[in-house]
Amino acid sequence: MTRLHRADTLLVILGVLLVWQGVFAYAGSTAITAPLATFAYAWGLLAGNFIWPHVGATMLAFAMALAISAVLGVALGVVLGLRRFAGDVAEPLIAAFYTIPKVTLYPVMLLIFGLGLSAKVAFGVIHGTVPVLLFTLTAVKTLPSVYLRTARTMRMPPRDVARHIVLPALVPEIVSGLRVGFALTLLGVIIGEMFASQRGLGFLIINGINSNNVPMTTSVTLIVVVFAVAANGALLALDRQLHHGGRLRT
Amino acid sequence: MPDAGQGAAHATLSGVVRRYPGNPPVHALGPLDLALRRGEFFSVVGPSGCGKSTLLDVLAGLSAPTEGSASFEGAPLRGQVPDGIGVVFQEDASFPWLTVADNVAFGLRRAGADAAEIARRVAYALDFMGLKDFAHAYPAQLSGGMRQRVCIARTLVLRPRLILLDEPFGALDQQTRLLMGDELLRLWRETDATVLLITHALDEAAMLSDRVGVMSARPGRFIDTVETGWPRERDSRIVSEAAFGAITARLWSCLRGESLKALGREAP
Numbered sequence: 001m002t003r004l005h006r007a008d009t010l011l012v013i014l015g016v017l018l019v020w021q022g023v024f025a026y027a028g029s030t031a032i033t034a035p036l037a038t039f040a041y042a043w044g045l046l047a048g049n050f051i052w053p054h055v056g057a058t059m060l061a062f063a064m065a066l067a068i069s070a071v072l073g074v075a076l077g078v079v080l081g082l083r084r085f086a087g088d089v090a091e092p093l094i095a096a097f098y099t100i101p102k103v104t105l106y107p108v109m110l111l112i113f114g115l116g117l118s119a120k121v122a123f124g125v126i127h128g129t130v131p132v133l134l135f136t137l138t139a140v141k142t143l144p145s146v147y148l149r150t151a152r153t154m155r156m157p158p159r160d161v162a163r164h165i166v167l168p169a170l171v172p173e174i175v176s177g178l179r180v181g182f183a184l185t186l187l188g189v190i191i192g193e194m195f196a197s198q199r200g201l202g203f204l205i206i207n208g209i210n211s212n213n214v215p216m217t218t219s220v221t222l223i224v225v226v227f228a229v230a231a232n233g234a235l236l237a238l239d240r241q242l243h244h245g246g247r248l249r250t
Numbered sequence: 251m252p253d254a255g256q257g258a259a260h261a262t263l264s265g266v267v268r269r270y271p272g273n274p275p276v277h278a279l280g281p282l283d284l285a286l287r288r289g290e291f292f293s294v295v296g297p298s299g300c301g302k303s304t305l306l307d308v309l310a311g312l313s314a315p316t317e318g319s320a321s322f323e324g325a326p327l328r329g330q331v332p333d334g335i336g337v338v339f340q341e342d343a344s345f346p347w348l349t350v351a352d353n354v355a356f357g358l359r360r361a362g363a364d365a366a367e368i369a370r371r372v373a374y375a376l377d378f379m380g381l382k383d384f385a386h387a388y389p390a391q392l393s394g395g396m397r398q399r400v401c402i403a404r405t406l407v408l409r410p411r412l413i414l415l416d417e418p419f420g421a422l423d424q425q426t427r428l429l430m431g432d433e434l435l436r437l438w439r440e441t442d443a444t445v446l447l448i449t450h451a452l453d454e455a456a457m458l459s460d461r462v463g464v465m466s467a468r469p470g471r472f473i474d475t476v477e478t479g480w481p482r483e484r485d486s487r488i489v490s491e492a493a494f495g496a497i498t499a500r501l502w503s504c505l506r507g508e509s510l511k512a513l514g515r516e517a518p
Contacts, residue, residue: 146341153337154357168347
């Protein structure tokens, strides 16, 4: 990171804290806690034992949802990308599904999956799969045909072509898809926990709102945001490296 | 009709026709015959869309002819690329996820060569193509000309006996093309391979080749073959010789009418 980038990052953080303080000054402690008080409360939560089972529950649901989204998105993306006609038919339908506010599907999801882990995971999956799928589909469709012709001049069997050419050529786009899918899967899981769960960070947020525990709500929100921003930053760095430098050591 | 004349034919096309299915079907090529002499540098020029790349695909074994037959070293080609043929395409085919050295080693690794042999051949090819200092760079860090050199080196390490080049310098500027031509001549002399170059640049064909086949507008057939008579030891400096002008002029006089046809106009 250059000095300029570091300065930019600091400016953004400073700006966010100022806005946060401003909102606190406007809305008061019945709606939100001030930045410093929130940091102190969050630190207390992380230092104690109370929050960790909830973090564990959210992370378990999130990891499962992300894994399913990634596998499902990549597999469907590759199949629809290779079968041009099916891909052309499916793509607008998938894009249309993507625009539906998925929270409206939540009652149906609850009836299908019941309360608890499976509903949270399913809700994460319906958020996270589509971006991974669309990025993979586009990558397969735009795979330079000259790569495949080169493979033929080297008499490579199809399995080698898939492993040594198609897969590495798709990796940068799949990482982009995962980056977008990551944020949406987390969103899906947290929303799932808010509506129908007795555990998890989403549950703590909604429980804080219901019991008027503003420091709890604000602190847990802060913890989720810091986790999401850090993970997104790491994936973004990987994404940039793969797209612009092509410097993935395999 | 370009035939082998003296010397054994290294690769041949006999009565080759290529049509692409469709409504109506596209008659892309032929009928045409070609016999490449072992070790010669043969260029193909022709108007846009005349089927030059189709000819290369058939000769490489990448696509089977609709009629007629193709052979390499006496064995028929049946829509598969045989051992001994190397192809360099017009598009950048370097793999962006591999370093230059790994790109060049790619074919040898897939063929299961042993590590010491791979290291030796890759080092030689990198040195030969002037890429030694870029062995650990990635294609995204190189210019278009250097990426094309990576592709040539990747083909060269496999020691092909017939090298097919489909407008490999099409995207490069004139000066770089002349210099790449010199490298191509050096590579040709050093490897003793037979070279077939598809190009749209008449000066490039006139400078590099022993023979130049001129193709008609689609469906492409050979309408003339020009023997250049250049010595084997030659480089881009021959562009200043009088014979170079005469060869280029003859190629253009063959090609002008065909190029106008390709544009849908009649030659005046």
